[in-house]
Amino acid sequence: MAEKTYSIAVLPGDGTGPEVVREGTKVLNAAAKAENVSIDLHYFDLGGDRYLNSGEILPDSVLQELRSYDAIYLGAIGHPEVKPGILEKGLLLRLRFELDQYINLRPVKLYPGIESPIKDKGPEQIDYVVVRENTGGIYTGTGGISMKDTPNEVAVQSMVYNRFQVERCLRFAYEYTRKRNQDKTLGLVGKTNVLTHVFDLWERAFQEIGDNEYTDISRDYFHVDATCMWMIKSPEWFDVLVTSNMFGDIITDLGAITQGGMGIAAGGNINPEGVSMFEPIGGSAPKYTGKNLINPLAAISAAQMMIYNLGEHEISDRIENGIIQALQKDIKSLSSGKMGLTTSEVGDKVAGYAAS
Ligand code: IPM
Ligand code: MN
Numbered sequence: 001m002a003e004k005t006y007s008i009a010v011l012p013g014d015g016t017g018p019e020v021v022r023e024g025t026k027v028l029n030a031a032a033k034a035e036n037v038s039i040d041l042h043y044f045d046l047g048g049d050r051y052l053n054s055g056e057i058l059p060d061s062v063l064q065e066l067r068s069y070d071a072i073y074l075g076a077i078g079h080p081e082v083k084p085g086i087l088e089k090g091l092l093l094r095l096r097f098e099l100d101q102y103i104n105l106r107p108v109k110l111y112p113g114i115e116s117p118i119k120d121k122g123p124e125q126i127d128y129v130v131v132r133e134n135t136g137g138i139y140t141g142t143g144g145i146s147m148k149d150t151p152n153e154v155a156v157q158s159m160v161y162n163r164f165q166v167e168r169c170l171r172f173a174y175e176y177t178r179k180r181n182q183d184k185t186l187g188l189v190g191k192t193n194v195l196t197h198v199f200d201l202w203e204r205a206f207q208e209i210g211d212n213e214y215t216d217i218s219r220d221y222f223h224v225d226a227t228c229m230w231m232i233k234s235p236e237w238f239d240v241l242v243t244s245n246m247f248g249d250i251i252t253d254l255g256a257i258t259q260g261g262m263g264i265a266a267g268g269n270i271n272p273e274g275v276s277m278f279e280p281i282g283g284s285a286p287k288y289t290g291k292n293l294i295n296p297l298a299a300i301s302a303a304q305m306m307i308y309n310l311g312e313h314e315i316s317d318r319i320e321n322g323i324i325q326a327l328q329k330d331i332k333s334l335s336s337g338k339m340g341l342t343t344s345e346v347g348d349k350v351a352g353y354a355a356s
Contacts, residue, residue, distance in 0.1 A: 015284025017075025020299035023347030048079020132248025263295030322354030
């Protein structure tokens with residue numbers, strides 16, 4: 001009998017989502033079994049196909065049910081026959097908002113054996129974490145279009161933050177920096193030179209919370225445009241970065257490519273007091289669908305983040321070790337189709353190392 005059981009909601013989603021989720025759960029099960037923990041998986045059919053067949057995106061009853069799981073494991077959202085925005089807003093963003101997953105945690109970590117596209121930078125230099133605010137800012141959709149289809153048409157989409165949202169995100173980032181226990185440096189990424197309302201709020205809250213509650217943590221500030229430059233030139237400067245929703249979205253794609261690309265980048269949508277959701281940050285990659293060629297490592301990493309977040313650090317270490325070993329011994333390239341192995345073979349290799 002397993003000592004402990006976790007109940008996980010699995011949303012394989014669209015495109016290659018089901019293929020990568022299959023490998024992620026394979027590895028998760030193997031690593032958990034080795035630690036005498038069992039993982040109970042409950043599958044939910046959500047995504048483009050369901051929408052096209054029934055018009056349903058995220059029924060309220062399903063949303064309600066998802067609240068009862070220990071965590072949610074998501075494959076990919078995005079369907080070539082569905083207009084962009086419908087599934088993203090109706091499913092992914094709605095889940096983040098409704099479940100109040102106000103943090104998007106995105107590690108940027110280059111594993112040994114992977115060549116970074118940045119010359120002369122290796123695993124020593126590329127190892128930091130972006131804490132992206134995940135439920136506010138421009139993503140709230142505040143605004144609208146008036147006088148549509150006339151020459152005077154006006155479109156407004158506002159960056160909206162209140163003190164509460166900013167503070168809870170900053171506190172999470174400070175706590176995370178403390179627990180990570182590396183350089184103990186938290187960098188705020190903003191645009192205080194232009195967005196003088198919103199980032200004035202962020203900056204004041206950042207300094208006040210730092211002065212009053214986190215005197216053990218050093219503070220940095222970077223404008224978002226300069227951050228893009230430093231992420232390439234001097235990624236070793238960064239320990240933990242905290243930023244708004246939109247800026248976090250943008251800089252984490254840049255971060256992903258510096259760690260080897262979408263094949264390896266994972267993220268966690270975290271509600272520290274509720275149900276969190278973990279996902280590979282790449283899309284549904286329709287051109288690879290059903291070919292058993294897509295790189296599943298990002299989804300495997302997402303499963304690792306999920307089990308770490310549930311407090312099972314040994315299982316997480318097993319999975320991370322499995323990824324590192326497979327990268328060193330078996331996987332030729334992180335690019336889908338060039339791995340030298342199929343999707344399921346990558347999963348088999350990682351699962352084998354994780355279990356042993
Ligand atoms: C991400 C994605 C999403 C976002 C899209 C698909 C809505 O780009 O998770 O980074 O913008 O947050
Ligand atoms: Mn994105």
